[in-house]
Structures are given as C-alpha cells and as structure tokens.
Amino acid sequence: xxxxxxxxxxxxxxxxxxxxxxxxxxxxxxxxxxxxxxxxxxxxxxxxxxxxxxxxxxxxxxxxxxxxxxxxxxxxxxxxxxxxxxxxxxxxxxxxxxxxxxxxxxxxxxxxxxxxxxxxxxxxxxxxxxxxxxxxxxxxxxxxxxxxxxxxxxxxxxxxxxxxxxxxxxxxxxxxxxxxxxxxxxxxxxxxxxxxxxxxxxxxxxxxxxxxxxxxxxxxxxxxxxxxxxxxxxxxxxxxxxxxxxxxxxxxxxxxxxxxxxxxxxxxxxxxxxxxxxxxxxxxxxx
Numbered sequence: 001x002x003x004x005x006x007x008x009x010x011x012x013x014x015x016x017x018x019x020x021x022x023x024x025x026x027x028x029x030x031x032x033x034x035x036x037x038x039x040x041x042x043x044x045x046x047x048x049x050x051x052x053x054x055x056x057x058x059x060x061x062x063x064x065x066x067x068x069x070x071x072x073x074x075x076x077x078x079x080x081x082x083x084x085x086x087x088x089x090x091x092x093x094x095x096x097x098x099x100x101x102x103x104x105x106x107x108x109x110x111x112x113x114x115x116x117x118x119x120x121x122x123x124x125x126x127x128x129x130x131x132x133x134x135x136x137x138x139x140x141x142x143x144x145x146x147x148x149x150x151x152x153x154x155x156x157x158x159x160x161x162x163x164x165x166x167x168x169x170x171x172x173x174x175x176x177x178x179x180x181x182x183x184x185x186x187x188x189x190x191x192x193x194x195x196x197x198x199x200x201x202x203x204x205x206x207x208x209x210x211x212x213x214x215x216x217x218x219x220x221x222x223x224x225x226x227x228x229x230x231x232x233x234x235x236x237x238x239x240x241x242x243x244x245x246x247x248x249x250x251x252x253x254x255x256x257x258x259x260x261x262x263x264x265x266x267x268x269x270x271x272x273x274x275x276x277x278x279x280x281x282x283x284x285x286x287x
Contacts, residue, residue, distance in 0.1 A: 086246025
C-alpha cells in the first residue's frame with residue numbers, strides 16, 4: 001500500500017450566505033480535513049453521502065490534468081469537521097483531495113484554480129446550490145473573502161481581510177446534530193432585506209456584526225426558531241457573536257478568550273442539551 005499524495009483543507013464559518021445575499025463570505029478556522037490518496041483499499045471506506053469524491057476525480061480529469069499512475073485510487077480521510085452542519089466540510093474535503101491530486105501528479109495550481117475545481121465538483125455532485133466559492137477560499141487560505149460566485153474565482157474576490165486579533169477570540173461551535181431544515185432558494189431570496197443588513201455591515205468591515213445579521217436572516221429563511229432563540233440566549237451569556245453558520249444547524253459562538261467565566265457558562269448551559277461543542281479559532285496568515 002503506497003500513499004500517492006496528501007492534502008489538507010480547512011473549515012470555515014459564515015459571514016454571508018450566498019443564496020440569500022447574492023455574495024458569499026466565510027472566515028477560515030483551524031479545524032480541518034486531511035486526506036491521503038492511496039493505490040489500494042483503506043480499512044474504513046470514507047463517508048461520502050453526496051458522491052463528492054468521484055465528482056472531484058472527474059472534475060480533475062475533465063480539466064485536463066494528469067491522473068496518478070495507479071490502476072486504483074482510494075481515499076483515506078481524517079476530519080475535525082462533522083458533515084452537513086454548515087462548517088464547510090464539503091469545501092474542506094474537495095480542497096484537500098485536489099491538493100492530494102496535485103501532490104500525486106506534481107501538478108502546480110494557483111489557489112484560485114483550486115477554488116474553481118472545488119466549486120465545480122460540489123456543483124456536479126449536488127452538495128452545494130451555489131458552488132460554495134467562499135467556502136473553498138476559506139478552505140484554501142486564512143482570513144475572509146467576499147466573493148461573487150457567478151464568475152471565476154480569479155476575478156470574483158470583491159473584498160478580503162484578516163480576522164484582526166484572531167488570537168484574542170475563542171470560537172465555540174454548537175453541533176446540534178444532523179440537518180433537519182434544508183435551504184429553499186425562494187425563502188432565502190424572500191429574506192433579501194434581512195441579508196442586506198449583513199451586506200452593509202461587511203461593506204463597513206464590521207465582520208462580527210455581519211455574522212450576526214446573516215445568522216438572523218438564515219434563521220428566518222429556514223424557519224429555525226430554535227436556533228434563533230439559542231443565539232439570543234448565548235448573547236445574554238456574554239458571546240460577542242452568536243450566529244448560525246452556513247445553512248445550519250451549527251451555531252457559532254465567538255467570545256473573548258480572556259472571559260473564562262462566560263466560556264464556562266456556555267458549557268454549563270449547552271452540555272445538558274446533549275450537543276457536542278467544538279472549540280476552534282480563526283486561522284491567520286501568521287499561524
């Protein structure tokens with residue numbers, strides 16, 4: 001058994017939901033997905049409910065890139081990111097796999113090319129309605145970007161920046177379990193006025209406020225009253241940001257790292273509900 005190539009892609013948390021805002025934006029976090037491309041079967045076949053793995057290989061091949069010199073291709077995957085929770089797991093996986101294919105074939109790609117391949121694969125298998133261009137950028141690079149998903153990644157970055165003082169913030173992610181409420185494009189478009197508040201905040205580079213407004217709009221578009229209430233409750237406990245990421249159901253809490261008492265209160269409040277709590281941080285270019 002030989003390892004042909006290795007790759008990694010990072011998760012992210014939402015700033016703008018492209019389905020409602022028209023523009024997408026996500027901030028990169030330290031949780032990641034690591035893959036190995038192998039020439040023989042692995043002990044545990046990876047979970048791939050949407051068929052993203054074959055879509056990645058097909059997208060790679062259709063783009064004219066050379067394939068690894070092996071009769072068989074198999075994926076070994078290790079991930080910190082639960083699937084289908086709004087934490088950009090599909091983008092992280094596709095970017096990790098594309099990087100592994102680059103490693104296996106000694107192919108050099110620019111980051112915007114990796115993003116385009118990742119977006120195409122996600123659209124091809126149906127795991128994304130928009131292509132998740134912003135998610136793929138978060139998987140590839142630290143910081144945050146606002147993107148226009150309707151044009152190629154090389155030209156689609158409208159704004160970008162670092163999460164300043166990233167080391168001062170602790171991110172707690174409340175994993176509420178499998179997604180039960182699925183995005184309806186019409187309902188998201190009907191909430192355009194609410195998403196506009198998030199866009200206005202981003203234009204002023206008030207990223208935390210944008211995340212809050214975006215989460216409220218997502219909760220409205222999904223009809224997620226429980227998520228909205230939980231976000232409000234977490235705000236009372238001292239969270240600077242409490243918001244829904246992606247199309248849910250994960251709730252992202254951002255607190256000053258120094259406020260240990262507030263962090264303890266969050267754990268004391270959430271643990272009786274049986275929800276998993278993932279602790280992470282923003283990824284910065286200095287890391």
